Structure formats: C-alpha cells, structure tokens
Amino acid sequence: MSADQTKKPSSTEGNHGEGETRRDFLYLTAAAFGAVGAGSFAWPLIDQMNPAADTLALSSTEVDLSPIEEGQAITVMWRGKPVFIRHRTAKEIEEAKAVDLGELRDPQTDEERVQEGHEKWLVMVGICTHLGCVPLGQKNADVKGEYDGWFCPCHGSHYDSSGRIRKGPAPTNMAIPDYTFINDTMIKIG
Amino acid sequence: MSSGNREKLDNPVMEWVDSRLPIFSLLQKEYGIFPTPKNFNYFWNFGAIAMVMLSLMIITGIVLAMSYAANTEIAFDSVERIMRDVNHGWLLRYLHSNGASFFFIAVYIHIFRGMYYGSYKQPRELLWMLGVLIFLLMMATAFMGYVLPWGQMSFWGATVITNLFSAIPLVGDSIVTLLWGGFSVDNPTLNRFFALHYLFPFLIVGVVFLHVWALHVTGSNNPLGIEPKGKQDTLPFHPYYTMKDSFGIVVFLIIFAGFVFFAPNYMGHPDNYIPANPLVTPTHIVPEWYFLPFYAILRAITFDIAIPFTGLVLCPAKLGGVLLMFGSIAMLFILPFLDKHPVRSARFRPWYKIALILFVINAFVLGVCGGKPAEGFWVPLAQLCTVYYFAFFVVIIPFLNKKEPVVPLPNSINEAVLNKNTKAAS
Ligand code: HEM
Ligand code: FES
Numbered sequence: 001m002s003a004d005q006t007k008k009p010s011s012t013e014g015n016h017g018e019g020e021t022r023r024d025f026l027y028l029t030a031a032a033f034g035a036v037g038a039g040s041f042a043w044p045l046i047d048q049m050n051p052a053a054d055t056l057a058l059s060s061t062e063v064d065l066s067p068i069e070e071g072q073a074i075t076v077m078w079r080g081k082p083v084f085i086r087h088r089t090a091k092e093i094e095e096a097k098a099v100d101l102g103e104l105r106d107p108q109t110d111e112e113r114v115q116e117g118h119e120k121w122l123v124m125v126g127i128c129t130h131l132g133c134v135p136l137g138q139k140n141a142d143v144k145g146e147y148d149g150w151f152c153p154c155h156g157s158h159y160d161s162s163g164r165i166r167k168g169p170a171p172t173n174m175a176i177p178d179y180t181f182i183n184d185t186m187i188k189i190g
Numbered sequence: 191m192s193s194g195n196r197e198k199l200d201n202p203v204m205e206w207v208d209s210r211l212p213i214f215s216l217l218q219k220e221y222g223i224f225p226t227p228k229n230f231n232y233f234w235n236f237g238a239i240a241m242v243m244l245s246l247m248i249i250t251g252i253v254l255a256m257s258y259a260a261n262t263e264i265a266f267d268s269v270e271r272i273m274r275d276v277n278h279g280w281l282l283r284y285l286h287s288n289g290a291s292f293f294f295i296a297v298y299i300h301i302f303r304g305m306y307y308g309s310y311k312q313p314r315e316l317l318w319m320l321g322v323l324i325f326l327l328m329m330a331t332a333f334m335g336y337v338l339p340w341g342q343m344s345f346w347g348a349t350v351i352t353n354l355f356s357a358i359p360l361v362g363d364s365i366v367t368l369l370w371g372g373f374s375v376d377n378p379t380l381n382r383f384f385a386l387h388y389l390f391p392f393l394i395v396g397v398v399f400l401h402v403w404a405l406h407v408t409g410s411n412n413p414l415g416i417e418p419k420g421k422q423d424t425l426p427f428h429p430y431y432t433m434k435d436s437f438g439i440v441v442f443l444i445i446f447a448g449f450v451f452f453a454p455n456y457m458g459h460p461d462n463y464i465p466a467n468p469l470v471t472p473t474h475i476v477p478e479w480y481f482l483p484f485y486a487i488l489r490a491i492t493f494d495i496a497i498p499f500t501g502l503v504l505c506p507a508k509l510g511g512v513l514l515m516f517g518s519i520a521m522l523f524i525l526p527f528l529d530k531h532p533v534r535s536a537r538f539r540p541w542y543k544i545a546l547i548l549f550v551i552n553a554f555v556l557g558v559c560g561g562k563p564a565e566g567f568w569v570p571l572a573q574l575c576t577v578y579y580f581a582f583f584v585v586i587i588p589f590l591n592k593k594e595p596v597v598p599l600p601n602s603i604n605e606a607v608l609n610k611n612t613k614a615a616s
Contacts, residue, residue, distance in 0.1 A: 046368075049382065055372045075469055080374035082469050130508060132353040133346065133471040153473045154350065155489055155564050169492055169507045 060190030062182070065121065073138045075126060078189050082134055083177060084126035084150075085187075088161060093119055095148060096162035106172040110162045113176055123179050123187065124163045128152040130170035135159060150174075220406055225424035226431055227412035229603050233307075234410070234431075235438030236300035242439050243293035244398065248391050250286040251335075254279075258338065260384035262377045265340035266465040284454040290332050291457045292446045294480035297325060301522070305546060308534030309411040315526035317404040322523045324397050329481070331390040334383040336478060341462030346475045348375045348383070354488075357509040374468060414606055415534025416599050423603040474563055482560030483553050487579065488515040489564045490572040514576065521583040528583055530591045533599065541594045545586045552578045 061078045063085060068074055073086040088096075096110040114122055128135050130152065136142040137150035137159075145151030145158035147166045152159075157168030164173040179189040196215050199205040208214045257276045259268040272279035301321070304310055310318035337348045352369050356362040371378030409418070418424045425431070449456060457479055461472045477485050491510035496503045505513070521528075536543040552575050559572035600606035 049368050049371055051367060051370075051372050052378070055378065077469070080372060080376045080468060130353075131350040133350065133475070134469060135471075152471075153563075154471060154475055169489075169511070171506050171508050 060188050062186060062188050064186055066185040075138055078177065082126040083189060084124055084138060086122045088120050088122055092148065092161035096160060099160065105165050108164060108173055113162050115181065118181060122163060123177065123189070125175040125177055127174065128154065128157055128170055129165065129172045129174060130155055130157050130168070222426065222428045224406070224427040225418065226410055226427045227418050227423060227603055228425045229412050229414060229607050230431065230434065231413050232438060233299070233303040235435055236296050236303060238435040239439055239442050240293065240296040240300055241398070243289060243296055244391070244394060246289050247286065247293060250282050250289060251391065254282055254286055255388065260338065260381050262340060262380055262466070265338065265380060269339040284450045287458060288446065288449050288454060290335065291480065293328065296442070297328065301325065302550065306536045307411055307413055308415050308536070310526045311529065311534050312526070313408050314411065317401060317408060318526055319523055320397055320401040320404060322519065324394055324401060326519060327390055327394050327397065331387060331394065332478065332480070334387040337380065337383045338387060339462060340380065340466045342464045342466055342472050343459050343462040343475070345375060345466035345468065346471055347477055348379065350475060354512050357512040359509070411534065412603060413535060413537065414600060414603055415538070416603065419602050476561055479557065483556035484515050484518060486556040486560030486572045487518050487576050488512065490514070490569070490576040492569060518579060521580065525583065528587050531594060533596055538597050538599060539594055542590050545582060545590070548578070549582045
C-alpha cells in the first residue's frame, strides 16, 4: 500500500513531465541543428568577401634604394597601398630621436620604427591612420605639417619625421610594414 | 489582402481575373476610394514624388548597367563611353546622377513634413521607423553608386567611409578587410559595390511596400494632426489626390529637368572626372551634398574622451565621430519614443515649432560646415551645431513633453476647413 502510494503519483508525474521534456528536447535539437546548418551555409557567403587567395598571395615588392638621395623620398605600391620610403637627413633623424615619449599619443621610439644600422631609411605604409588618406610630405614642395614630417589634408593630422602621430584626429603612428634589407641598397617589402 | 465583399466588375476579363486574384479590387480600395483627409497641403506630395524618383533610379540604373563595366581598369572609361558614345547615354547618366540628388531632396522634405506635423506619433511609429530604414538604405545605395564611376572622389570617398568601420574596437580592422576584399579599396571592392548597388534599390522597394502598407492601416496624418472623424473629413484618393500628386510630380520633374539639361554637373564634384589614383589624395575630400551634415558631425569630434589625469582613453576621437554620425540617424529612428507630447501638429505647438525650425537651420549650417575644410572656425561651429542636433532630441523634446502647454484643438478637420473658408470670405 505504502509502496503503491509512493509509486503512483510519481509515475504519472514522471510520465507527464517526461512527455514534455522529450518534446522540448526535440524542439531544441532541431533548432540547434537548424542554427548550425544555417550558420555553416552563411559562413561561405560572408567569407567569400575576405581577400581571395590570389590577393593574399600578392608578391612582395623589391625596391632599389640607391637612386634616392638624402632628403628625398619615393612612394611605391605594395598590396595596393602606397609605401613611403624616405632617405632621412641627419637633422630629421635628430628631431625624431629627441622627442619625449610622454608627448606621444602612440608612444614609440624612433629606433623601434627603423632597422638597426639603417636609421636613415624610414619605410612605412603611407596611409593616414585616421580614415586612410595619403598624407602630403613626400615631395620637397609639399607641406610637411608642424613636425617636419607629413601632413594629412583630409582632416588635418600631423606626423613627425618618424611618421608618428603628433596632432589631429589620427589615433596611431603610420604603420611599418614587414621588410628586410637584402643588401645595403635593396629592400624587400612583405 | 483578400477583397472582403468584392463588387462584381463590368469588364468580363477583369472580372475573371479579379474573382481569382482580387487585384483590381485591391487597387480600387487602396488607391481609388481610399478615404484621405481633405486638408492636405503640398507637403503631402513628396511621398509620391519619392516613389517616382525611386522608379526613375531603377529604370535608368538598369539601362546604365548594360554599358557599365565594374572593373578598376575600365570602369572610368566605360562611364565616359556612356557619356560620349552610347546612344542617349549622357541623358541616362545625368538622369541617374541628378536623380539621386533629387531623390534625396524629396525624401528630406518628406522627413521634414513628418517632423513638422508629428506624423511619427502614435499610431504611426512603425510607419516612421520603416521610413528611417528606407533613408538608411538609400544612403548606402547612393554611397556605393558614387563609387562606380571610379573617379578620384569615388575612390577616396570609398576609402574614408569604409575606414570608418576600423574605429570599432577589436574587430574593426577585420571588418574593413572584409568590406574591401583586400588590403585597400580595389577591384574586389568595386565589384561587390556594383553587385550591392544593384541589389539595394530592390530592398528599398520591399521596405517601401511595408511602409505604404503600414500607412494604409493607420491612414494618413494631415496638417492639423487630428484624426478624421467621419466621411465629412475625408475625400476619396482618386481623383482628388491622384490629381494633386500628379501636379506636384510634374512641377518637381520640371525643376529636375532644368538641372539635368542645363546644369547637370552643378551638384557633382569636378574631381570625380579625374580617374581614381590610389597614390594621390585630393586636397579636399567632400561627399555628395546630401551627406554633408552627417559628414560634419563625423568630423566634429576632434578630441579623445579620457578619464582626467590617468591618460586612459575611453573613446578615441575617431570612434567618437563614428558613433555620433550613426547616432544622429538613430535619433530619428527613436523620435516617436522621445516625443510624448499629445499634440501632433507644430501648428498647435508654438514652442516645438521654433525648436524644429532651428533644427532645420542647424542642419543646413552643418551641411555648410561639412563642405568646408576642417579648420579654423568651421570646427567649433560644427561642434556647436552637433550639440544642438543632439540636444534637440534628448533635451529639448523631453523638456517640451512636460512644459509645452496643450492648446485646445479644432473639433474636426471639416470644421477647421470650413471656418477658414468663412473667415477668408468675410
Ligand atoms: C535607390 C536608387 C538608386 C540610387 C540612389 C542610385 C545612386 C547612384 C549614384 C549617386 C551614382 C553615381 C552617379 C555618378 O556620379 O556618375 C550611381 C551610379 C550608377 N548606378 Fe545607381 N542608384 C540607384 C539605383 C540603381 C539601380 C537599380 C541600378 C541598376 C543596376 C543602378 C546602376 C548604376 C550604375 C551602372 C552606375 C554607374 C554609372 C554612372 O556612374 O553613372 N543604380 N547610382
Ligand atoms: S584621413 Fe588623415 S586626417 Fe583623416
């Protein structure tokens, strides 16, 4: 009797509860599989927009530095972007080194931005880190901004002779690409 | 969308179709006898005008696409070929490029109408929000369209605007690469922009359908902002408003034609007739005029928001500008929930009317600022206007909710219209 009493309600409750959880479980698994399925179909649709294999494989660029005289700069294309290569004067290097890091928005020493033994060569992606314009300052006649480097006319960012952001809306210094010196007058970017 | 109690049509062919798919009954119900407040003024023309412009953009766009080539090597030349060699190509392109401007003119007036007469208020909140969504889609469409001719402004506009997304913390750069399909705005970017520029107008058509559907559920607002109470307050849409809309459309199209034929490049920028050059940024990048107020808000944030003395930057200037720019449209989106004042029309809200007129002037000044280089007094001016833009939504409107007196409104549209006529007569 006592056994019956304890058994009965629990079994009906159990049955009732079990029916619901089973159905819930089916709904949940169906929804979960559906979501995974939809997601795995959506991903190729989105990822196709990312750079394609041939775009990624864009060969690196080799640049001969010997024709660039002191105080001059050239712009080369690398992955569709302009790369600034500047043969800096002693004065420009001096200015870049003299800066107090505390003044900088994106603190970096000049040494971190050039390669040892090649301090006169500044190689960087010539794109303003604000919204992507190409700053002025490559030609001798260009405005170079208040810090003797580059000036972005789009929204008024000033960069110094190490390409570091000093004034204006840009958040960071101009980027340094990966590059290696093949010999004293040849570099390979990328 | 069933016809309910359908009346038999006289024409047997139409009747055969209508009894199977009640399309004629639907048109008759929604555009024939549809009861419409009888006191509309000309501001109520701009919805129909926007619809005409949307159709014009789709028609001219599709025929332009027959000669346009979305490849960076030839895109610019293909547009020049449309201008010089393709039969009537010059006309089609000028209709399309000026059509975008006039589409925006119509939509801006349409939005102003909604704000002035309180058309966004209960029960038309969703109708209004669908409208803001259309406006957003239009902006995306026009931005991508402007990239297609691949001139200097196309390229640099695309560069600056896509770079906006790099302001998003953590994932920003990956998003920008995803948008570009490379490491700069380049051929993959042009290709996808063309694909999406083709698609988006049809999404707009879809949302316009929902917008009009919602309109036909609530019925139109009117210059008095009071609901029609019966037959005496309304007129059947046809022929009264089909006629009034047609008249407005014709006047609008005459002005439009004036630009297309006599000043087709007035609203464009000469730099876009220089082929895109990734190595040289034009000294002064400006978007098309219809984006200028938003561009001014973007550039107004020239400072980081930091915790004082710690040097901890909470919100860098770049992110701040982007957030405010998108925020400015978000404000429009939530306007129905900010404005809780029970009176709709600015005719009976003298305080709101002043604030709104200032808002419009402010938007024009922002537009001027956006077109000037970001230097000198243009920067603080743009900042001041940005403050008013947001203050209008989050300070002034909530303030008026509580403080602006509620004046007695006319009893009915009919009474107000008749009173006006007897006053004019005496
Ligand atoms: C919401 C409707 C649309 C808007 C606001 C719009 C806007 C624009 C704008 C501003 C331009 C640049 C014009 C210039 O400066 O040359 C453009 C170009 C173009 N659009 Fe559209 N468009 C719309 C619909 C369409 C549709 C449906 C197509 C169909 C494929 C299309 C195809 C083109 C083509 C091929 C160009 C490049 C040729 C040119 O630059 O004139 N557009 N569009
Ligand atoms: S892109 Fe250089 S300052 Fe904005």
